[in-house]
Amino acid sequence: MTDWPQAMRYCAEEKMRQLEKLGVPVLSMLPFKASVLARSKRWFKKGAIPSPYAEGRILCPSPLMFSGWVVQQKDGKVVHAREVVVPSGSASGWK
Numbered sequence: 001m002t003d004w005p006q007a008m009r010y011c012a013e014e015k016m017r018q019l020e021k022l023g024v025p026v027l028s029m030l031p032f033k034a035s036v037l038a039r040s041k042r043w044f045k046k047g048a049i050p051s052p053y054a055e056g057r058i059l060c061p062s063p064l065m066f067s068g069w070v071v072q073q074k075d076g077k078v079v080h081a082r083e084v085v086v087p088s089g090s091a092s093g094w095k
Helices: 004-022
Strands: 035-039 053-061 069-073 078-081
Touching (some): 004 053, 035 069, 053 078
Antiparallel strands (some): 035 053, 053 069, 069 078
């Protein structure tokens, strides 16, 4: 498995979020490898305005930003995204 570092980070974060049982407010976790649409900045892209969302998979919570996620896009590029959307019914056919 090539994603073991992200899987380990995901598991560690999941354990840390059990602090909610002690009264510490925490955000809920999204499933590992869940299909999502990650919002990206588009102000620097030239030409026609593209969609602000790109398909990808959740790898783990981002270590670089509070309440962000590490997302692997369809093209293999790994990005840190603050905003992700889980499509209803998993409309994406990406595997």
